[in-house]
Amino acid sequence: xxxxxxxxxxxxxxxxxxxxxxxxxxxxxxxxxxxxxxxxxxxxxxxxxxxxxxxxxxxxxxxxxxxxxxxxxxxxxxxxxxxxxxxxxxxxxxxxxxxxxxxxxxxxxxxxxxxxxxxxxxxxxxxxxxxxxxxxxxxxxxxxxxxxxxxxxxxxxxxxxxxxxxxxxxxxxxxxxxxxxxxxxxxxxxxxxxxxxxxxxxxxxxxxxxxxxx
Numbered sequence: 001x002x003x004x005x006x007x008x009x010x011x012x013x014x015x016x017x018x019x020x021x022x023x024x025x026x027x028x029x030x031x032x033x034x035x036x037x038x039x040x041x042x043x044x045x046x047x048x049x050x051x052x053x054x055x056x057x058x059x060x061x062x063x064x065x066x067x068x069x070x071x072x073x074x075x076x077x078x079x080x081x082x083x084x085x086x087x088x089x090x091x092x093x094x095x096x097x098x099x100x101x102x103x104x105x106x107x108x109x110x111x112x113x114x115x116x117x118x119x120x121x122x123x124x125x126x127x128x129x130x131x132x133x134x135x136x137x138x139x140x141x142x143x144x145x146x147x148x149x150x151x152x153x154x155x156x157x158x159x160x161x162x163x164x165x166x167x168x169x170x171x172x173x174x175x176x177x178x179x180x181x182x183x184x185x186x187x188x189x190x191x192x193x194x195x196x197x198x199x200x201x202x203x204x205x206x207x208x209x210x211x212x213x214x
Contacts, residue, residue, distance in 0.1 A: 030056035039145030056123030061099035114149035
């Protein structure tokens with residue numbers, strides 16, 4: 001494809017004058033790839049994904065669990081995206097389209113706890129069935145993120161306590177960067193874990209009839 005303004009104009013004139021269909025990708029390929037993929041608000045089953053856009057008019061995001069993305073998109077092909085991992089179009093084996101649009105962020109769902117997910121963003125120009133994808137990598141693209149593991153409680157000390165007394169919950173997989181939900185009977189309290197994610201200190205709520213967290 002010739003991408004000078006005169007070539008683009010000439011192509012448009014031919015299509016307009018003769019009604020031809022030209023299967024050449026139709027549009028020029030972007031020249032600047034999306035970069036700096038970042039994951040935030042990571043949980044056990046979902047994560048927020050963002051990036052800095054390149055100079056395409058749109059972009060798709062491909063995700064793969066466990067290993068790097070192995071299959072690139074093909075020109076002149078429209079891919080159905082689904083933010084539920086595993087439900088969008090599959091490219092090759094295990095590479096799923098999780099985003100297709102003009103923005104720079106979304107939330108990916110249906111992830112597995114304690115797993116590594118790899119992401120690649122591909123800029124493209126064109127509309128449905130006329131896409132021209134840019135396949136280059138860029139700084140921070142591709143990138144990977146790990147979901148949190150499911151929390152496991154190994155000890156509660158003391159294992160029962162009077163109301164408003166402190167207790168220590170020990171275990172693994174607690175979230176050190178966001179509040180953890182702890183239930184005393186029907187009453188929920190939230191508390192942060194330590195930096196290692198293996199201990200939560202919390203006071204027994206005054207309004208509960210139960211003194212042992214569940």
